[in-house]
Amino acid sequence: MIFSRTCVFVAAWYYFRMKTLRETIADARARKVAVGHFNVSDSNQFNAIVAAAAELGVPVIIGATEGEQKFFGTHEVAALVRAAREKKGLSVYLNSDHTRTIEGMKAAVDAGFDAVLFDGAKETIEHNIELVKETVAYAKAAGREVLVEGELGYIGSSSQVHADIPEGAGLDMTTPELATRFVQETGVDLLAPSVGNIHGLLKGRAKPALDLPRIEAISKAVGIPMVLHGASGETDADVHGAIERGMGIVHVNTEIRVAYKDAIARGLAENAEDIAPYKYMLPAMEAVKQVVLKKLKVFNGL
Numbered sequence: 001m002i003f004s005r006t007c008v009f010v011a012a013w014y015y016f017r018m019k020t021l022r023e024t025i026a027d028a029r030a031r032k033v034a035v036g037h038f039n040v041s042d043s044n045q046f047n048a049i050v051a052a053a054a055e056l057g058v059p060v061i062i063g064a065t066e067g068e069q070k071f072f073g074t075h076e077v078a079a080l081v082r083a084a085r086e087k088k089g090l091s092v093y094l095n096s097d098h099t100r101t102i103e104g105m106k107a108a109v110d111a112g113f114d115a116v117l118f119d120g121a122k123e124t125i126e127h128n129i130e131l132v133k134e135t136v137a138y139a140k141a142a143g144r145e146v147l148v149e150g151e152l153g154y155i156g157s158s159s160q161v162h163a164d165i166p167e168g169a170g171l172d173m174t175t176p177e178l179a180t181r182f183v184q185e186t187g188v189d190l191l192a193p194s195v196g197n198i199h200g201l202l203k204g205r206a207k208p209a210l211d212l213p214r215i216e217a218i219s220k221a222v223g224i225p226m227v228l229h230g231a232s233g234e235t236d237a238d239v240h241g242a243i244e245r246g247m248g249i250v251h252v253n254t255e256i257r258v259a260y261k262d263a264i265a266r267g268l269a270e271n272a273e274d275i276a277p278y279k280y281m282l283p284a285m286e287a288v289k290q291v292v293l294k295k296l297k298v299f300n301g302l
């Protein structure tokens with residue numbers, strides 16, 4: 001009797017608890033959808049992204065690079081994620097995006113991040129593997145689940161509006177052979193390949209198309225979920241194609257930054273006499289929310 005009650009209790013707990021990030025990604029892959037990953041520099045962007053995910057009832061990953069963490073606070077963004085989960089019961093996860101230092105990686109794991117992308121894409125393959133292996137070992141020793149993502153192939157490094165394709169970006173596209181070696185030697189959970197994607201937007205012109213057959217070939221070779229970086233400005237058709245072929249997470253940063261900055265300027269102009277931040281910043285939060293809503297609908301097939 002006591003045994004069966006315990007079983008019911010455990011089953012109920014398992015059913016109602018928040019899924020781990022690994023489970024959330026596996027669930028997305030099984031349904032051929034992707035989890036949206038959006039970067040934040042401050043709490044206004046954070047609240048706008050979380051509001052969009054809550055409105056649609058979908059999970060979301062908040063990303064913060066070392067630069068964004070320096071401005072926002074590594075512990076501060078982790079605290080907001082915890083608050084969103086505990087107070088609002090939302091499936092919000094936190095990723096240390098494009099982490100390029102071992103100290104930064106350790107700080108994020110120690111602060112409670114759910115995932116770390118160690119970005120050794122500009123290093124030699126050997127050094128990249130070495131750095132990612134060190135990240136995997138540190139994440140494993142954390143005593144809780146921390147996913148590690150590795151990046152292969154340089155796709156540019158800044159979420160800005162570029163006049164032209166950044167030098168070297170997208171030239172060394174990831175091959176299934178190199179990806180297999182990288183995944184086997186590092187033991188990563190997630191792979192960010194170079195498949196025609198480039199960080200940022202291009203001024204006055206469309207971005208290059210994604211190499212969908214390459215995504216499919218790499219996905220089949222590595223057998224782990226992949227992450228599409230630089231999805232700002234990509235067509236919905238390309239993003240759908242990429243999700244269908246193996247992308248479990250899709251990153252957007254630049255489109256949020258553009259919407260945020262433009263709307264801050266608008267909010268200041270429209271509230272010239274008002275000094276209350278919660279009035280002149282509102283249009284900026286709403287603009288971010290609208291971008292995220294649009295993207296989440298595409299990623300989740302809604």
Ligand SMILES: [Zn+2]
Pocket residue numbers: 098199229230251
């Ligand atoms: Zn990225």
